[in-house]
Amino acid sequence: MRKVIDGIAIASGVGLLAIFGSGAYGYFWFQNNKDTLKQNLIEQVTGSIELPNLSGPAMPAPNKSFSPPKF
Numbered sequence: 001m002r003k004v005i006d007g008i009a010i011a012s013g014v015g016l017l018a019i020f021g022s023g024a025y026g027y028f029w030f031q032n033n034k035d036t037l038k039q040n041l042i043e044q045v046t047g048s049i050e051l052p053n054l055s056g057p058a059m060p061a062p063n064k065s066f067s068p069p070k071f
Contacts, residue, residue, distance in 0.1 A: 030037075
């Protein structure tokens with residue numbers, strides 16, 4: 001019975017080390033690649049946004065079919 005308990009304890013310790021190790025690896029990988037990931041995200045977001053035409057006229061063209069009321 002003692003061997004079973006020791007085996008479970010060792011497996012638990014190995015599992016915890018794997019969880020903490022993978023978390024530390026992911027954190028440091030993200031810190032090293034943060035600028036590249038940010039640049040890729042900015043390119044994807046700005047590519048999907050449609051900006052209005054900024055070189056159009058300052059005032060809209062007058063409507064020719066509109067006539068002011070006659071008094």
